[in-house]
Amino acid sequence: MTRKLSRRHFLGTMLVGGGSALLAACLPAQQPTPTPTPGSGKLTGRLTFWGHPDHPLERIRDAFKNEYPDVQLDWVLTSDYYTKFQTVMAAGGEGAPDLFWLEASDVQLYGGKGLLLDVTDLIEPIKDQFVPAKLAEAYVPKTGRYYGIPGDVSVSGIYFRPDLLEPIGVTIKDDMTYDEFLDVLRRIAAAGKKAVLYPSGGGGVAAAYWSWFAAQYGGSGVATCDGRQITVDNEAGIAAARLLRDIVATGATLNTDFWTPEYWEALNSERLVLDFAAAWARGFWETNLDATQLGKWRVAPLPRAVSGGPRSGVWGGATLVATAKTQNPDLAKQFMKFAFASMPGCQAAADWGIIPSWIPFLEGPFLKTQFRLFGDQPAPRLWLDLSKELSTAYCRPAIYGPAVDILSTDLDPIVKGQVTPEEGMKAIADKLRGILPDFQ
Amino acid sequence: MLARPALRFRRASERELTRPSRLAMQRGLLVAILCPFIAIVSLFHLVPFLWSLYLSFHRWAGVGVPRWVGLENFAQIVKDATIRAAFLNSALFILVLVPVLTALSLACAMLLNQALLPMRGVLRVLIFLPYLTPAIIAAVIFSILFNERFGHVNGMLQLIGIPPIDWLKTPTGARAVVALTGIWQVLGYTTLITLGGLQTLPQDLYEAAAIDGANAWQRFWSITLPLLSPTLAVVSVIVLLFVLNLFLPYFLFPATSGYGPERSTVTVSVVQYVYAFANRRYGEAAAVGCAVGFVGFLLALLQIRIWRLSRGWMA
Numbered sequence: 166m167t168r169k170l171s172r173r174h175f176l177g178t179m180l181v182g183g184g185s186a187l188l189a190a191c192l193p194a195q196q197p198t199p200t201p202t203p204g205s206g207k208l209t210g211r212l213t214f215w216g217h218p219d220h221p222l223e224r225i226r227d228a229f230k231n232e233y234p235d236v237q238l239d240w241v242l243t244s245d246y247y248t249k250f251q252t253v254m255a256a257g258g259e260g261a262p263d264l265f266w267l268e269a270s271d272v273q274l275y276g277g278k279g280l281l282l283d284v285t286d287l288i289e290p291i292k293d294q295f296v297p298a299k300l301a302e303a304y305v306p307k308t309g310r311y312y313g314i315p316g317d318v319s320v321s322g323i324y325f326r327p328d329l330l331e332p333i334g335v336t337i338k339d340d341m342t343y344d345e346f347l348d349v350l351r352r353i354a355a356a357g358k359k360a361v362l363y364p365s366g367g368g369g370v371a372a373a374y375w376s377w378f379a380a381q382y383g384g385s386g387v388a389t390c391d392g393r394q395i396t397v398d399n400e401a402g403i404a405a406a407r408l409l410r411d412i413v414a415t416g417a418t419l420n421t422d423f424w425t426p427e428y429w430e431a432l433n434s435e436r437l438v439l440d441f442a443a444a445w446a447r448g449f450w451e452t453n454l455d456a457t458q459l460g461k462w463r464v465a466p467l468p469r470a471v472s473g474g475p476r477s478g479v480w481g482g483a484t485l486v487a488t489a490k491t492q493n494p495d496l497a498k499q500f501m502k503f504a505f506a507s508m509p510g511c512q513a514a515a516d517w518g519i520i521p522s523w524i525p526f527l528e529g530p531f532l533k534t535q536f537r538l539f540g541d542q543p544a545p546r547l548w549l550d551l552s553k554e555l556s557t558a559y560c561r562p563a564i565y566g567p568a569v570d571i572l573s574t575d576l577d578p579i580v581k582g583q584v585t586p587e588e589g590m591k592a593i594a595d596k597l598r599g600i601l602p603d604f605q
Numbered sequence: 606m607l608a609r610p611a612l613r614f615r616r617a618s619e620r621e622l623t624r625p626s627r628l629a630m631q632r633g634l635l636v637a638i639l640c641p642f643i644a645i646v647s648l649f650h651l652v653p654f655l656w657s658l659y660l661s662f663h664r665w666a667g668v669g670v671p672r673w674v675g676l677e678n679f680a681q682i683v684k685d686a687t688i689r690a691a692f693l694n695s696a697l698f699i700l701v702l703v704p705v706l707t708a709l710s711l712a713c714a715m716l717l718n719q720a721l722l723p724m725r726g727v728l729r730v731l732i733f734l735p736y737l738t739p740a741i742i743a744a745v746i747f748s749i750l751f752n753e754r755f756g757h758v759n760g761m762l763q764l765i766g767i768p769p770i771d772w773l774k775t776p777t778g779a780r781a782v783v784a785l786t787g788i789w790q791v792l793g794y795t796t797l798i799t800l801g802g803l804q805t806l807p808q809d810l811y812e813a814a815a816i817d818g819a820n821a822w823q824r825f826w827s828i829t830l831p832l833l834s835p836t837l838a839v840v841s842v843i844v845l846l847f848v849l850n851l852f853l854p855y856f857l858f859p860a861t862s863g864y865g866p867e868r869s870t871v872t873v874s875v876v877q878y879v880y881a882f883a884n885r886r887y888g889e890a891a892a893v894g895c896a897v898g899f900v901g902f903l904l905a906l907l908q909i910r911i912w913r914l915s916r917g918w919m920a
Binding site for chain 2: 251369422
């Protein structure tokens with residue numbers, strides 16, 4: 166018996182079918198459960214990673230594939246990866262990649278909400294092998310657990326040109342105070358040269374400097390490490406703002422945007438003779454500087470803010486995490502350990518240009534590294550020493566993200582002398598206190 | 606010969622179908638045709654819009670449960686200096702760009718409509734090309750052009766004895782660069798729309814006016830402008846929407862996330878993006894979005910009303 170298909174049935178079927186197809190398309194593809202087999206070369210399964218194009222994890226992926234060829238590693242490298250990741254995490258983490266290169270403040274945010282894989286069992290036995298300040302970024306005080314493996318050590322210092330500074334009577338010492346440094350800046354300004362980038366309005370650069378200084382004055386940064394109290398307007402915070410104002414007041418600072426063609430031109434034309442920079446910036450400098458400029462630069466620690474205090478600060482630097490919804494938790498941990506707690510992984514990362522925070526690597530192969538920018542200076546030794554000095558009291562809790570944006574605009578009136586450091590930092594703190602409950 | 610079977614089929618079909626069933630079939634077909642569109646609009650516009658509306662009454666950092674705050678996010682529009690600056694800057698750009706771009710579009714369209722203009726086709730393509738340029742490329746081009754030290758604009762100014770201007774580092778200069786980049790980017794599109802409107806105007810009116818002795822200005826003022834006013838109304842609304850979505854400063858001033866010197870270039874579009882995706886202050890960003898949508902809707906209505914009322918051209 167043949168049954169005639171009514172129009173209503175047809176349309177109904179089409180709608181249900183279409184709707185199902187649409188829903189299916191929106192759902193993440195189910196991955197087969199991995200079957201990691203312990204033992205070198207026998208590891209199997211699949212891992213996904215999202216990151217920006219030309220990512221250090223590419224090199225590490227290749228090194229991992231050499232060791233474990235049966236593991237499938239799907240790396241999706243796009244410029245909007247962070248927004249995509251935020252969106253997926255906002256939806257509960259379903260469909261997120263297995264691995265992600267996460268900013269320190271977001272480790273606190275997502276880790277505290279249970280959206281990241283707890284890797285305490287991986288970190289606990291080897292935790293003494295990491296730079297303490299960087300290890301702290303993988304630790305979430307709220308839960309008392311580790312949610313990632315420290316990546317880039319992100320230590321910072323002063324890049325300077327001794328050949329251009331010595332003729333004007335300026336020597337950059339490895340141990341100096343900020344008062345001495347301010348005098349250095351005044352002399353550079355008097356010689357018609359530029360030192361230290363400070364763009365119009367301050368921007369992220371101002372926020373980064375303030376964070377260093379606050380840590381150097383012994384503060385925890387924008388908030389306490391558990392993220393419960395805003396500390397931006399405490400003694401260290403105000404002192405940091407005052408120091409920033411004094412640096413700009415020397416008249417030596419270069420007013421251009423961060424890493425624009427004008428910035429590189431200032432370096433290449435030997436107008437900008439000194440600047441604050443992170444260790445990881447070295448690769449970008451080598452790419453953008455003329456060949457004739459390479460080898461002439463040297464690196465020195467930041468001045469001390471207080472006697473015996475740290476001579477460095479953290480600028481950037483992410484943590485490698487796995488998401489809580491990963492289908493391959495064991496494999497993800499294997500990869501994390503390989504990436505930043507093994508010689509081949511750390512070497513691959515270092516080949517890209519970042520400095521891993523795993524001390525056996527830093528004290529081993531890293532010390533033999535030579536940088537084209539710094540000529541024959543043993544810069545790796547300095548970075549290692551500075552990384553050990555990094556303040557462990559300084560933190561980047563979840564509120565750090567919005568705090569940076571507020572600092573990047575609201576420090577400028579202090580720098581320009583429109584408000585006192587006390588008033589300005591109090592106003593910033595009030596803003597942060599208003600949004601603090603959402604970041605706990 | 607070929608038409609006969611089809612004709613028979615149609616007549617048979619018409620006999621079989623009663624009027625209500627024909628209507629039902631038409632309705633069903635309509636629903637089937639509209640379904641994909643409705644699904645897409647719902648998925649990508651309606652759902653996000655409702656979610657934004659919901660978020661605008663909550664505080665949310667992108668994880669966990671949003672926290673109800675009532676109208677507090679809307680109060681932030683007045684209290685928060687950056688959001689306030691974004692609204693003021695956007696208002697300024699609307700005041701400048703809407704009349705300037707509408708007038709420039711009309712001028713360019715009239716020029717490109719001249720039959721005697723050599724290489725008219727090429728010029729039409731050339732004026733449209735910037736519209737196809739991504740905002741980030743436009744920003745790179747203009748930031749180089751207006752660079753204080755090695756920008757071509759300052760180079761040309763120096764040729765005529767004017768000292769270099771710090772375009773990108775002063776509030777006024779930065780706003781001027783944003784406005785000029787915006788004009789460069791969207792002028793081709795608005796010109797094309799205006800040109801389309803111009804070409805629909807009846808030629809006999811111009812011939813009659815010429816016979817009556819009307820000069821070029823009188824023909825423009827009494828024929829072109831009144832008849833073209835619906836098109837110009839559309840153009841002005843397009844420019845309004847362009848300004849409300851103006852994201853160029855984010856690429857022009859990346860170091861300050863598009864805020865520019867002293868927050869002089871932050872727009873409502875930039876502040877929404879930065880607050881939501883950099884600061885994770887989704888509630889405030891959503892409130893800004895809702896307020897912008899509402900204000901934009903009112904402004905568009907007002908603009909069309911003004912165009913209709915002006916000189917009674919549309920009456």
